[in-house]
Amino acid sequence: MNLLDNHVYTTFSRDGKDSMETVIKKAIDIGTRHLTFTDHMEYNTDKFSIDFEKYCKTIEEFQWKYKNYINIYTGIEVGYQKYLKDEINKIINKYPFDFVLCSTHTVDKVNVPNPMFFQGYSKEEAYRKYFSSILETVCEFKNFDVYGHLDYIVRYGNYENNKVIYNDYKDVLDVLLKTIIESGKGIELNTSGIRYNLEAMHPNKTILQRYNELGGEIITVGSDSHQANDLCKNFYEAYDMLEFLNYRYVCIFKERVPVYINIERSRQGIVA
Numbered sequence: 496m497n498l499l500d501n502h503v504y505t506t507f508s509r510d511g512k513d514s515m516e517t518v519i520k521k522a523i524d525i526g527t528r529h530l531t532f533t534d535h536m537e538y539n540t541d542k543f544s545i546d547f548e549k550y551c552k553t554i555e556e557f558q559w560k561y562k563n564y565i566n567i568y569t570g571i572e573v574g575y576q577k578y579l580k581d582e583i584n585k586i587i588n589k590y591p592f593d594f595v596l597c598s599t600h601t602v603d604k605v606n607v608p609n610p611m612f613f614q615g616y617s618k619e620e621a622y623r624k625y626f627s628s629i630l631e632t633v634c635e636f637k638n639f640d641v642y643g644h645l646d647y648i649v650r651y652g653n654y655e656n657n658k659v660i661y662n663d664y665k666d667v668l669d670v671l672l673k674t675i676i677e678s679g680k681g682i683e684l685n686t687s688g689i690r691y692n693l694e695a696m697h698p699n700k701t702i703l704q705r706y707n708e709l710g711g712e713i714i715t716v717g718s719d720s721h722q723a724n725d726l727c728k729n730f731y732e733a734y735d736m737l738e739f740l741n742y743r744y745v746c747i748f749k750e751r752v753p754v755y756i757n758i759e760r761s762r763q764g765i766v767a
């Protein structure tokens with residue numbers, strides 16, 4: 496099986512536990528064919544949390560050093576915030592990224608993991624606030640390739656049942672998925688939900704199914720790993736689910752262009 500992990504952190508991010516080289520060696524060990532780093536481009540009080548120059552240069556060095564063993568790509572996870580749009584665009588256009596994963600971790604300057612985000616709102620209101628913010632983002636910001644963990648909010652709600660029932664949010668989710676598809680962008684299947692004991696990946700199966708029904712084809716698979724041991728975790732289940740939902744391809748990105756990789760061929764270990 497050729498594994499392709501498109502959502503991976505290193506010590507270039509504050510919350511990354513292992514160095515880039517440790518992650519690469521582990522990836523090679525477990526049979527990863529394509530590895531895309533997506534360290535955090537997150538704004539913390541007064542600056543972005545990463546040295547972009549050094550990050551891109553280091554990846555380039557390792558691309559060469561390990562070129563006979565693994566394909567390594569330069570990605571970034573942008574924690575999008577509306578008021579930072581110009582700044583974000585400037586940085587994305589300045590560096591040679593292969594892949595821009597856009598995610599919503601903060602809405603109106605409140606971090607979603609912060610209980611404040613939910614205070615004073617019903618579950619439905621809080622979830623709608625989250626999805627509407629993503630919808631607003633995909634309407635006004637196009638400088639990304641794939642949207643990360645669309646239902647990330649289920650990690651942080653403190654309800655008896657945190658699950659997103661598609662029909663409860665169909666109006667906003669349908670427009671959101673259609674906008675992503677019409678913009679030529681994709682979504683991510685993020686396997687970390689299993690590690691967080693959420694019983695589902697992000698987004699859940701019904702959202703994935705609807706994306707497919709609406710004609711969505713671009714999908715990347717990512718572990719969201721902050722340590723080498725979590726690389727490609729639960730990927731076999733992810734591929735099983737995608738095939739069950741009639742997806743035949745997963746994507747990687749080179750120079751911001753999707754490359755479609757046949758899941759079946761990938762299972763057989765055929766090098767794409």
Ligand SMILES: [Zn+2]
Pocket residue numbers: 572598600643644
């Ligand atoms: Zn994220």
